Amino acid sequence: MTPIVKFISALAMALLTAAPALAGGATPIGQWEVTTGEARYKISSCGKNGDLLCAKLVWLRADERTQDNLAVLNTYVVKGAESAGTNKWTGNVVFDGRAYEGTLTMVSKNYLKLKGCAGILCQTYELTRV
Secondary structure, eight states, rough: HHHHHHHHHHHHTTTTTTSSBTTOOOSOEEEEEETTTTTTEEEEEESSTSEEEEEEEEEEOOOOOOHHHHHTTTTTOOOOOOEETTTTEEEEOOOOOOEEEEEEEEEETTTTEEEEEEETEEEEEEEEEE
């Protein structure tokens, strides 16, 4: 699995809940693509009260269809996360034996910004609504 797909699979959607939304009712529920184009995720409500979001890796670009990446295709890479204020979510997820922490900010109804960290190493990713 390429590092970016693995990292995004572990983090990109670990950071979402359904509660706060942008003006106009925008929520992160829907389908999102990493701006570099290699993967898409479907975000949906989950949790006992539907107040969390889950994310499933639903599509990989042809050159990202490695054995490792295909093993997580159509599986939930996140099973819920919590609100950290208006248009911001934080969460943790364990993926491939590693723990990740991150923050997701919904910049607009069609643009998410993700900052994820594993230990002291951090990266920022951008996702757009499909």
